[in-house]
Amino acid sequence: MNMFQDSDPDNPDKDKCLGENYVGPGxxxxxxxxxxxxxxxxxxxxxxxxxxxxxxxxxxxxxxxxxxxxxxxxxxxxxxxxxxxxxxxxxxxxxxxxxxxxxxxxxxxxxxxxxxxxxxxxxxxxxxxxxxxxxxxxxxxxxxxxxxxxxxxxxxxxxxxxxxxxxxxxxxxxxxxxxxxxxxxxxxxxxxxxxxxxxxxxxxxxxxxxxxxxxxxxLGTQSTITDRTFRLSGIPKDLRTEEAIKDLVQKLEIGKVESVTLCRNWKDLDKLMEERQTVLAKLEESWSVYLGHKPLAAVGDQPTSRRNNAIVNGDSDPLYGADEEAGESDRLLRGGEARMLERERPQARFWYGFLRLQSRQTDAIDYYTEKLRQLDDKILAARRKTHEPADLAFVTMDSIAACQMAIQALIDPHPGRLLTKPAPAPSDIVWKNTYASRLSRRIRSWSVTAFVAILTVVWLVPVAFLASVLSICTINKFLPAFGDWLKEHEIARTLVQTGLPTIVVSLLNVAIPYLYDYLSYQQGMLSHGDIALSVISKNFFFTFFNIFLIFTVFGAVTSIFDVLRNSLKDTTYIxxxxxxxxxxxxxxxxxxxxxxxxxxxxxxxxxxxxxxxxxxxxxxxxxxxxxxxxxxxxxxxxxxxxxxxxxxxxxxxxxxxxxxxxxxxxxxxxxxxxxxxxxxxxxxxxxxxxxxxxxxxxxxxxxxxxxxxxxxxxxxxxxxxxxxxxxxxxxxxxxxxxxxxxxxxxxxxxxxxxxxxxxxxxxxxxxxxxxxxxxxxxxxxxxxxxxxxxxxxxxxxxxxxxxxxxxxxxxxxx
Structure with missing residues (x-):
C-alpha cells in the first residue's frame, strides 16, 4: 500500500482517505x-x-x-x-x-x-x-x-x-x-x-x-448493618408505613426485623440543606477573609504530620475544636476573636425588587449569618413535617442469614411488587433518588441510555475526523508542500501518521469517562456503587465500539453503511x-x-x-x-x-x-x-x-x-x-x-x-x-x-x- 500514491483519473477511489490509511504502518x-x-x-x-x-x-x-x-x-x-x-x-x-x-x-x-x-x-x-x-x-x-x-x-x-x-x-x-x-x-x-x-x-x-x-x-464473616439490610421496592400504598412493612416481613417467618426506614419525599428538605451548604461556605469564606486567617500558616511551626492531623481530626489548633455539636461558624470564630484586627469588613451584594433588578451591598458576615439562621429555622420546621411516603424502604434484619433469605426469595405474587435487592451502604446511597417514583427513574434511565446510544453514533464523526485529518492522504490533498516534506523525513511522518492518532485516542480515553460519569449520575440509580458499575459499562461500550470497531470493521463514517449493507447480503462479511x-x-x-x-x-x-x-x-x-x-x-x-x-x-x-x-x-x-x-x-x-x-x-x-x-x-x-x-x-x-x-x-x-x-x-x-x-x-x-x-x-x-x-x-x- 503506497501512502503517497498520486491521483489516478481512471481510479478515483485512490483519492479517498480510507480508514486503514489513517494509521498505516511505516x-x-x-x-x-x-x-x-x-x-x-x-x-x-x-x-x-x-x-x-x-x-x-x-x-x-x-x-x-x-x-x-x-x-x-x-x-x-x-x-x-x-x-x-x-x-x-x-x-x-x-x-x-x-x-x-x-x-x-x-x-x-x-x-x-x-x-x-x-x-x-x-x-x-x-x-x-x-x-x-x-x-x-x-x-x-x-x-x-x-x-x-x-x-x-x-x-x-x-x-x-x-x-x-x-x-x-x-x-x-x-x-x-x-x-x-x-x-x-x-x-x-x-x-x-x-x-x-x-x-x-x-x-x-x-x-x-x-x-x-x-x-x-x-462477606459471610463480617457483620455490618449493610449486610443485614435489604432494599424493598414496589411497596403498595396500603403498606407505606414502617409498622405495616415490619409486620409484613415478620409474618414471612424468615427472621426478626430490627428496624425499617421508609423513604419519603424529602425533596424540599434536601434543597434547603443544599442551600444551607452554599450559604455556610460563603459565611466561612467571609470570616476567613475578615480575620485574614491562613489555616496552614497559622500552624506552620508544627511538624507536618501533626499539622495534617490537625486539619483532618480537628484536635491540635483552637480553630479545629473537637465539639461536633458546635456550629460551623462557632468553630471558625474560635481563636480568631483574641487576635481580631481592625480592618474593613467584607461586603456582599444581593439583588431584590421586581425581577431582582435592584441591588445593594451589605455587610457579608451579618448578611450570611442572618440567612443561615433563617435557613436553620426552615430546616428544623421541615424536619418536623410529615413527608409523603415513597415506594422504597430499607429493612434491617437481626441476622445476615435472614437478610439473604429475603433477598433471594419472591415475596409477592404480583409482578413488580415488593421486590427485594441487597441494600447499598448508608454512606453510598443517593438519597435524592430514593423518593423518586419508579416510573420517573425508568424514564431517566431510558433517556440516558438512548442519549448514550445516540452519542455513540455522534462520536463517530470527531473520531473519524481526527483520524482523517492526521492521515497522510489528507495532508497530501490539502497541504501538498507539508506532505512532500513528510516524504523526506521518515520520523516526522511516523509521528503524524501513527503517533498523533495514538495520542488522540488516548486523550479521548481519559476525557470521555468524565462525561459518562456525569450521565450515570443523572440516570436515577440509588447508590454510588451502582453508578460506578454503570460507568464501567458505558465507558467500555465507548472504548470498544468507537476505538476498536470504528478503526477496524467500519474504518470511517462513510464506510458504516457499506459494511452494514454488505453484511446483510453475506453474514460472513464482517x-x-x-x-x-x-x-x-x-x-x-x-x-x-x-x-x-x-x-x-x-x-x-x-x-x-x-x-x-x-x-x-x-x-x-x-x-x-x-x-x-x-x-x-x-x-x-x-x-x-x-x-x-x-x-x-x-x-x-x-x-x-x-x-x-x-x-x-x-x-x-x-x-x-x-x-x-x-x-x-x-x-x-x-x-x-x-x-x-x-x-x-x-x-x-x-x-x-x-x-x-x-x-x-x-x-x-x-x-x-x-x-x-x-x-x-x-x-x-x-x-x-x-x-x-x-x-x-x-x-x-x-x-x-x-x-x-x-x-x-x-x-x-x-x-x-x-x-x-x-x-x-x-x-x-x-x-x-x-x-x-x-x-x-x-x-x-x-x-x-x-x-x-x-x-x-x-x-x-x-
Whole structure:
C-alpha cells in the first residue's frame, strides 16, 4: 500500500482517505513510539520516586488517614526501596486494608499477567518460528532491515495480492487451500486458537472460583448493618408505613426485623440543606477573609504530620475544636476573636425588587449569618413535617442469614411488587433518588441510555475526523508542500501518521469517562456503587465500539453503511472485514498498548492531574474546610481505568495467533504488570474508593472477556478464510459455540454467587464462632491464612460503617 500514491483519473477511489490509511504502518513507527513511550514513562516514574517521600500528603494520603489497625506496612523513603516492599504485600493484606472491590480489580490484572505470560511464551517459542519459516521465505523483501510489523504488514499485503480478492467481496470458496502443503502453517493457527481459548477460559474460571470463595468468606464473616439490610421496592400504598412493612416481613417467618426506614419525599428538605451548604461556605469564606486567617500558616511551626492531623481530626489548633455539636461558624470564630484586627469588613451584594433588578451591598458576615439562621429555622420546621411516603424502604434484619433469605426469595405474587435487592451502604446511597417514583427513574434511565446510544453514533464523526485529518492522504490533498516534506523525513511522518492518532485516542480515553460519569449520575440509580458499575459499562461500550470497531470493521463514517449493507447480503462479511483491517491496524494498536502501558501508567502513578491542580486549589483555598479537603485522598474510580484495561485484554487476544502476535502479547504482559503495581500502590496508599460494590465488577469483567473471545474467533475465522483455508476457518465455529455456551452456563451457575451470599458461607455465632463452610473448601496454607486475616479484626467495611444508620443525613446532620 503506497501512502503517497498520486491521483489516478481512471481510479478515483485512490483519492479517498480510507480508514486503514489513517494509521498505516511505516518503517520506524514502532521504534519511534517506543522511544516516546519510554521517555514519557521514565521521566514520570523517576519524578514520582523523587517526590514520593517529600509529598506524603499526596502520595501517602490514604495511608495517613487510614485506621492503623489495618496493619498496612509503611514503605521506605528510599528512591527505589518502596518497590520490593510493595511487591511483598499479599492479597490478604490488600483485602483487609483496601476491601473487596480493590481485591477484585487487582485480581483481574494479576490473572492477565499470568495468562499473557503463558501465551507470550508459546507465541514466541512455537508460533514465531513457524511464521519465520513459512511466511518470511515467501516474502520478496524478507531480507530488508524494516521493522517486524512493517515486514509482516507487507507479508499480509503480498498474500492479498496473490489472492484474487476484492475489497468488498469475500474470497471465492471454490478453491480451498486448507490442505496445501505450502499453507500448512494455517493449521497451527487453528490449534493455537483452541489452545489460547482454553487457556483464557481456564484462567478465568480458576480466578472466578477464587474470587467467589474470597467474596463469600469475606462477606459471610463480617457483620455490618449493610449486610443485614435489604432494599424493598414496589411497596403498595396500603403498606407505606414502617409498622405495616415490619409486620409484613415478620409474618414471612424468615427472621426478626430490627428496624425499617421508609423513604419519603424529602425533596424540599434536601434543597434547603443544599442551600444551607452554599450559604455556610460563603459565611466561612467571609470570616476567613475578615480575620485574614491562613489555616496552614497559622500552624506552620508544627511538624507536618501533626499539622495534617490537625486539619483532618480537628484536635491540635483552637480553630479545629473537637465539639461536633458546635456550629460551623462557632468553630471558625474560635481563636480568631483574641487576635481580631481592625480592618474593613467584607461586603456582599444581593439583588431584590421586581425581577431582582435592584441591588445593594451589605455587610457579608451579618448578611450570611442572618440567612443561615433563617435557613436553620426552615430546616428544623421541615424536619418536623410529615413527608409523603415513597415506594422504597430499607429493612434491617437481626441476622445476615435472614437478610439473604429475603433477598433471594419472591415475596409477592404480583409482578413488580415488593421486590427485594441487597441494600447499598448508608454512606453510598443517593438519597435524592430514593423518593423518586419508579416510573420517573425508568424514564431517566431510558433517556440516558438512548442519549448514550445516540452519542455513540455522534462520536463517530470527531473520531473519524481526527483520524482523517492526521492521515497522510489528507495532508497530501490539502497541504501538498507539508506532505512532500513528510516524504523526506521518515520520523516526522511516523509521528503524524501513527503517533498523533495514538495520542488522540488516548486523550479521548481519559476525557470521555468524565462525561459518562456525569450521565450515570443523572440516570436515577440509588447508590454510588451502582453508578460506578454503570460507568464501567458505558465507558467500555465507548472504548470498544468507537476505538476498536470504528478503526477496524467500519474504518470511517462513510464506510458504516457499506459494511452494514454488505453484511446483510453475506453474514460472513464482517468477519472478513474485521480480519483484513486487524492486519492493517497492527501497528496502531501496538503503539496504543505501548503508550498506555509504558508511557501513561507512570503518569497515573505520579498523579499528574492532582499535582497540576494543587497550585490552583491552594490559591483558591480560604477556609479551614477548603484546606482540609485539599489533604484528603483523591477518589479512585474503577470506571475510569477498567474499560481501557479490558480493551487491551481483547486486543491481546485478537492478535495472539496471527503473525507478530508475540510482540502484542509481550506488550500486553508489560501493560498488566505495570498496571498491577501502579493500581496496587494507589489503592493501598494514595487514593480512596468509597464505593461498596462487593466485588460486582468481576462478573462484568468475565462477560467482557467472553466478548473478547467471540471477537477473537470472528477475526481468526475471517483471517483463515482470507487465506482461502475454508476448512480450517470452519473449524473455528465450535470455539464460538463453546464460548456462547460457557457464557450461558456462567450466568446460571456463577453470577448469583457474585450478587448474593450463600447461607453456608454465613458465620454462625455459635460454638467456636466458625462459618458453615467446610474446611476442605479452603484447603491449603493460603486459605487458612486468609481465614485468619479475615477473622482477627474488623474488615475495612466494618470500620467504615461503624455507627451508621439508614437515615437521610438531611434529617439528622447537626
Amino acid at each position: 518503517k520506524l513507527d514502532t521504534q519511534v513510539q517506543l522511544v516516546i513511550s519510554l521517555s514519557l514513562g521514565l521521566s514520570a516514574f523517576l519524578s514520582f520516586c523523587a517526590l514520593r517521600p517529600r509529598w506524603k500528603t499526596l502520595y501517602a494520603a490514604r495511608k495517613r488517614h487510614s485506621n492503623p489497625i489495618l496493619g498496612l506496612p509503611a514503605l521506605p523513603d528510599t528512591f527505589f526501596g518502596w518497590i520490593p516492599a510493595l511487591y511483598k504485600i499479599t492479597e490478604q493484606q490488600v483485602l483487609s486494608s483496601a476491601g473487596l472491590d480493590a481485591y477484585v480489580f487487582l485480581a483481574f490484572f494479576k490473572m492477565s499477567m499470568r495468562l499473557f505470560g503463558v501465551m507470550f511464551f508459546f507465541a514466541a517459542v512455537v508460533l514465531e518460528p513457524i511464521n519465520r519459516h513459512f511466511i518470511r521465505n515467501q516474502t520478496p523483501d524478507s531480507g530488508s532491515s524494516q521493522s517486524f510489523f512493517f515486514h509482516q504488514y507487507h507479508t499480509f499485503r503480498t498474500y492479498e495480492t496473490l489472492d484474487p480478492l476484492d475489497d468488498k467481496d469475500p474470497p471465492d470458496r471454490d478453491n480451498d487451500n486448507s490442505f496445501d502443503r505450502n499453507m500448512g502453517y494455517l493449521w497451527s493457527y487453528l490449534i493455537f486458537a483452541y489452545f489460547f481459548t482454553g487457556l483464557t477460559l481456564y484462567f478465568m474460571d480458576k480466578e472466578t472460583s477464587k474470587v467467589i470463595r474470597v467474596r463469600q468468606d469475606y 468477519a472478513y472485514t474485521l480480519a483484513r483491517k486487524i492486519e492493517d491496524l497492527s501497528v496502531f494498536y501496538t503503539n496504543f498498548i505501548m503508550l498506555q502501558g509504558l508511557g501513561l501508567f507512570p503518569f497515573r502513578l505520579l498523579e499528574f492531574g492532582s499535582v497540576a491542580q494543587y497550585p490552583i486549589l491552594r490559591m483558591g483555598a480560604k477556609t479551614p474546610r477548603d484546606f482540609a479537603q485539599m489533604v484528603q485522598p483523591p477518589m479512585f474510580y474503577y470506571g475510569f481505568y477498567l474499560p481501557t484495561a479490558l480493551l487491551v485484554f481483547i486486543l491481546c487476544l485478537v492478535y495472539s495467533v496471527i503473525p507478530g502476535g508475540f510482540l502484542v502479547l509481550g506488550l500486553g504482559l508489560a501493560y498488566f504488570s505495570l498496571g498491577y503495581f501502579t493500581y496496587k500502590y494507589q489503592l493501598l496508599y494514595a487514593m480512596d474508593q468509597p464505593q461498596h460494590a462487593t466485588g460486582g465488577a468481576w462478573r462484568m469483567i468475565c462477560y467482557r472477556i467472553m466478548l473478547g473471545l467471540v471477537v477473537f474467533h470472528l477475526t481468526m475465522s475471517g483471517y483463515l478464510a482470507l487465506k482461502k483455508a475454508f476448512t480450517v476457518a470452519l473449524l473455528i465455529a465450535p470455539l464460538f459455540v463453546a464460548t456462547l455456551w460457557y457464557g450461558w452456563d456462567f450466568r446460571k451457575r456463577v453470577e448469583p454467587l457474585t450478587r448474593f451470599i450463600s447461607l453456608r458461607s454465613i458465620e454462625r455465632r455459635g460454638e467456636g464462632g466458625e462459618t458453615a463452610i467446610l474446611d476442605e473448601d479452603f484447603s491449603g496454607a493460603d486459605g487458612e491464612e486468609q481465614r485468619e486475616v479475615l477473622r482477627r479484626g474488623s474488615t475495612v467495611d466494618e470500620d467504615r460503617e461503624k455507627g451508621s444508620r439508614f437515615v437521610n443525613p438531611s434529617l439528622v446532620v447537626p
